[in-house]
Amino acid sequence: MSAPKKVVLAYSGGLDTSIILKWLQTEYGCEVVTFTADLGQGEELEPARQKAELLGIKPENIYIEDIREEFVRDFVFPMFRANAQYEGLYLLGTSIARPLISKRLVEIAEETGADAVAHGATGKGNDQVRFELAAYALNPDIKVIAPWREWDLTSRTKLLEFAEQNQIPIAKDKRGEAPFSVDANLLHTSSEGKVLEDPADMAPDYVYQRTVHPEDAPNEPEFIEIGFEKGDPVSINGEAMSPATILTKLNEYGGKHGIGRLDLVEGRFVGMKSRGIYETPGGTILLEAHRGIESITMDRGAMHLKDQLMPQYAELIYNGFWYSPEREMLQAAIDKSQEHVTGTVKVKLYKGLASTVGRWSDHSLYSEAHVTFEEDAGAYDQTDAAGFIQLNALRLKLLAARDKRLK
Numbered sequence: 001m002s003a004p005k006k007v008v009l010a011y012s013g014g015l016d017t018s019i020i021l022k023w024l025q026t027e028y029g030c031e032v033v034t035f036t037a038d039l040g041q042g043e044e045l046e047p048a049r050q051k052a053e054l055l056g057i058k059p060e061n062i063y064i065e066d067i068r069e070e071f072v073r074d075f076v077f078p079m080f081r082a083n084a085q086y087e088g089l090y091l092l093g094t095s096i097a098r099p100l101i102s103k104r105l106v107e108i109a110e111e112t113g114a115d116a117v118a119h120g121a122t123g124k125g126n127d128q129v130r131f132e133l134a135a136y137a138l139n140p141d142i143k144v145i146a147p148w149r150e151w152d153l154t155s156r157t158k159l160l161e162f163a164e165q166n167q168i169p170i171a172k173d174k175r176g177e178a179p180f181s182v183d184a185n186l187l188h189t190s191s192e193g194k195v196l197e198d199p200a201d202m203a204p205d206y207v208y209q210r211t212v213h214p215e216d217a218p219n220e221p222e223f224i225e226i227g228f229e230k231g232d233p234v235s236i237n238g239e240a241m242s243p244a245t246i247l248t249k250l251n252e253y254g255g256k257h258g259i260g261r262l263d264l265v266e267g268r269f270v271g272m273k274s275r276g277i278y279e280t281p282g283g284t285i286l287l288e289a290h291r292g293i294e295s296i297t298m299d300r301g302a303m304h305l306k307d308q309l310m311p312q313y314a315e316l317i318y319n320g321f322w323y324s325p326e327r328e329m330l331q332a333a334i335d336k337s338q339e340h341v342t343g344t345v346k347v348k349l350y351k352g353l354a355s356t357v358g359r360w361s362d363h364s365l366y367s368e369a370h371v372t373f374e375e376d377a378g379a380y381d382q383t384d385a386a387g388f389i390q391l392n393a394l395r396l397k398l399l400a401a402r403d404k405r406l407k
Contacts, residue, residue, distance in 0.1 A: 013048025040186025093188025254281020
């Protein structure tokens with residue numbers, strides 16, 4: 001690959017990406033543009049601007065953007081229409097953020113005339129795959145630089161030495177061994193590494209940052225009502241809110257009640273298994289509520305087919321194929337299934353659990369007249385079931401008769 005002339009760097013302002021910034025300047029002698037995304041990670045982003053300026057980045061080459069609404073509206077909500085869970089448990093909080101970051105990297109590259117983008121993902125993880133597959137899908141001619149796969153800064157000591165040699169500010173706590181690595185956005189917090197690397201050891205309480213311990217949550221349950229339109233939440237307790245505001249509010253409810261903790265050993269796309277501690281308080285409530293409203297508004301056949309598609313859909317997102325034709329095909333089917341997923345769900349929040357306790361909708365398929373144990377006024381003729389059973393039993397009878405004959 002020829003040396004890039006201008007690079008757009010996904011920049012957090014932390015030590016690692018600051019080292020990457022300086023490394024790009026010294027290794028390639030190129031101009032660097034920084035992009036820092038506010039995805040609801042809960043950190044002040046102005047220090048990232050100040051640090052970029054300190055490292056010689058021109059003010060016009062520093063991009064800091066609040067993309068929380070786009071993140072939730074165009075990425076999180078479409079994913080939740082599918083009830084997506086990787087390996088049946090993980091709500092894909094890190095995975096779903098990467099295609100949006102890559103999208104903005106590529107767009108900013110086009111706006112600034114940059115010929116490359118760069119990220120700080122390591123060569124062992126999934127994020128390198130997600131960033132790069134998305135970037136190439138959006139611009140097949142873009143160059144992608146992954147410093148962790150190129151440089152010889154292979155230890156924390158070497159990183160700190162490089163930082164000191166290049167006058168890169170080092171936070172005091174960075175001089176010791178960090179206890180674990182954290183990635184956060186509005187959907188979740190992910191913690192990995194160090195004290196979490198042995199899956200036999202219980203995670204220390206201090207790892208959890210968004211949720212109280214369920215045992216310490218309020219002793220009284222709390223009830224909330226979530227309104228849906230075509231599969232997406234639009235209100236809480238009757239108050240209409242924007243997508244990011246809804247998720248923020250659900251995070252507050254979930255954090256207060258200790259909801260959304262997950263200790264998972266997962267199969268990474270690159271082949272190894274890793275252990276992560278995930279906190280997805282609002283997303284866990286949303287998943288429960290969404291399944292609740294689907295239960296009365298979706299036809300059985302469509303619902304069961306969607307559940308069969310979900311693992312493949314979730315795996316595509318986990319593996320970095322958000323911009324693939326197969327994900328878009330599945331999305332079209334999922335979105336079609338949500339046409340009547342409109343109504344309200346009442347959810348009970350109590351000591352780590354979110355439970356649907358009520359649901360109602362003008363689009364409901366539930367018929368009390370048909371299922372009642374009381375007189376049904378002729379809504380259902382129970383004698384019809386006899387023929388239904390006989391027809392479905394026919395092939396089983398024929399199989400049993402053959403087996404009996406051959407014994």
